[in-house]
Amino acid sequence: MRKDFLWGGATAANQYEGGYNLGGRGLSINDVEMGASHGKVREIHETIKEGCYYPSHHATDFYHHYKEDIALMAEMGFKCLRMSICWSRIYPNGDDEKVNQDGLDFYDAVFNECLKYHIEPIVTLHHFEMPLALVKKYGGWRNRKLVDLSVQYAKTVMEYYKNKVKYWITFNEINSLFIASTPWHQAGIIYQDNENKVDVMFQAAHYQLLSSALTVIEGKKINPYFQFGNMILYNCCYAMTSHPEDQMMLHDKLLPIYYFSDVQIRGKYTNTCQSYINKMNARFIIQEGDDLILQEGICDFYSFSYYSSLVEGKNVQKSTDGNLLDGGGKNPCLESTDWGWQIDPLGLRISLNLIYDRYQIPLFVSENGMGAIDILESNTVNDTYRIDYLSMHIKALKDAIEIDLVDCFGYTSWRPIDIISAGTGEMKKRYGYVYVDLDDLGQGSGKRYKKKSFYWYKTVIESNGGVL
Ligand code: BGP
Numbered sequence: 001m002r003k004d005f006l007w008g009g010a011t012a013a014n015q016y017e018g019g020y021n022l023g024g025r026g027l028s029i030n031d032v033e034m035g036a037s038h039g040k041v042r043e044i045h046e047t048i049k050e051g052c053y054y055p056s057h058h059a060t061d062f063y064h065h066y067k068e069d070i071a072l073m074a075e076m077g078f079k080c081l082r083m084s085i086c087w088s089r090i091y092p093n094g095d096d097e098k099v100n101q102d103g104l105d106f107y108d109a110v111f112n113e114c115l116k117y118h119i120e121p122i123v124t125l126h127h128f129e130m131p132l133a134l135v136k137k138y139g140g141w142r143n144r145k146l147v148d149l150s151v152q153y154a155k156t157v158m159e160y161y162k163n164k165v166k167y168w169i170t171f172n173e174i175n176s177l178f179i180a181s182t183p184w185h186q187a188g189i190i191y192q193d194n195e196n197k198v199d200v201m202f203q204a205a206h207y208q209l210l211s212s213a214l215t216v217i218e219g220k221k222i223n224p225y226f227q228f229g230n231m232i233l234y235n236c237c238y239a240m241t242s243h244p245e246d247q248m249m250l251h252d253k254l255l256p257i258y259y260f261s262d263v264q265i266r267g268k269y270t271n272t273c274q275s276y277i278n279k280m281n282a283r284f285i286i287q288e289g290d291d292l293i294l295q296e297g298i299c300d301f302y303s304f305s306y307y308s309s310l311v312e313g314k315n316v317q318k319s320t321d322g323n324l325l326d327g328g329g330k331n332p333c334l335e336s337t338d339w340g341w342q343i344d345p346l347g348l349r350i351s352l353n354l355i356y357d358r359y360q361i362p363l364f365v366s367e368n369g370m371g372a373i374d375i376l377e378s379n380t381v382n383d384t385y386r387i388d389y390l391s392m393h394i395k396a397l398k399d400a401i402e403i404d405l406v407d408c409f410g411y412t413s414w415r416p417i418d419i420i421s422a423g424t425g426e427m428k429k430r431y432g433y434v435y436v437d438l439d440d441l442g443q444g445s446g447k448r449y450k451k452k453s454f455y456w457y458k459t460v461i462e463s464n465g466g467v468l
Pocket of ligand 1: 012306423429
C-alpha cells in the first residue's frame, strides 16, 4: 500500500449534522422527510408538520459535536474525512443574492479542526440534499435553472475554502437518480401523474452532469490543484448462470451505472449511454454547447460506494435488498446483513478491477460498511461482526491494489460515528466505530462511546492495512 494512502471515514451532512434551524440555515429537502422502518419508503411532507419526527433535524448533532468527533477520528489516525456541505446552510433558499456567512464560518471551523490533526477533508458538494425552496420554486432538478444555482453555490465554497480543501466530489451516488423510485434525495423530485417519468429522469440527470462538469471547469480556475471525483453507487452484479441471455441481462443491468461515469470520465454520451437512452426511449433536451462543457469538465478520479452484490438472470427467483432498496437477485453463495444486503468482499476486488480497466484513472472507495444492530454494554459495543465485514473488504481492496495493480488512493468506510440511515432514517442501523446514544426517535443522551472496532480500525491505519 502506498505510504500516503488516505484512510478515513465518510459522512453526509443530511444524516449527521443536525442544527437544521441554527446559524441561518434554510430548510433542506430532508427536513420534511420522516423516518421509516426497514423495507418501507420514507414519508415526505410539503412542509414541517406538527407532531411528526424528522430525523435530519438533529441527526447526531455534528453541528455541536464536531470538535469531539474529529478528535475521535484523529485518535483512530484518520488521514482523511469525507463529509458534505449542506447547500441550504450556504444559500438558505438556493437562489439568495447573499451568502450566509454563518454557514461559511461553520465549515471553516470544521476544516480548521481537521487540518489541526492533518486530516484531509474530502468534500461532497451534493449529498442527497438541496434547499427545499428550490423544489417549491423550480421543481427541483427538473429545471435547468438548478445548473446555474448549483454552480454558483459550488464556486462560493470552492473560492472560500480553496486553501483548505483539495479533494471535491460533485454529486454523491449520482446514478441513484435512475435507481430510486422517487428521486427525492438525489434531485428533489416527486413524479407528477401528468409527466413522463423517464423523460424527467434523463433531463434531471443531464442537468446534474452539466453541473458537475461546470463545477470542475470553474474549480480548476480557482485552484488548478483541485482534484475532482465523481461518485457512483456501485452494486456489483453477476449473471445468474452461464446462459448467454443471463450474460446479456447482466450487461444491461450495468448500463445505468456506466451512463453517468462515461459522461463524467470520458466527457461525452458514449455509445453505451446512447444505447441506454434508446432502450429507455427517453427524450430530453441537450442544448447547443452542452457537449463542449461535458468534454471539458471531466473528473480526475473515480469514487464509488460498495456495500454488496446482486445477481441478474432470467430465472432469478428470490430477490434481495440493497442500497436504496435497489434489490436484485439473491445469490445462494452469500450471506446477508440484518437489512438483507448481501455480503461479498471479493465483489469489491472485482468491482475495482472492472472500473479501473474501463477508465484507467485513480480510484477512491468512498463508502463501504455494514449496517447492524449494536448493543451497548459496559459503555462499549463488542462489534466483531463489523470487524469481520470490514477486514474482509479491506483485504479484498489490498489484493486489488497489490496483486491486480489497481490504482486506488483511498478508502473511507461509511459513518465512522453513528449517524442516521439515508434509506430509512433509522438510528438503529449502525455502521460506526463510535456508538451514539440516540434511538430512532432521537431520544437519548447523544453521548459517544468507542466500540471494539474503534481500536481495530486504529491498528489498521497505524499498520497501513498490514494488520487486519
Ligand atoms: C449510500 C449513501 C449514504 C448512506 C449509505 C448507506 O446510499 O451515499 O448516504 O446512507 O448508502 O445507506 P443506509 O444509510 O440506507 O444504510
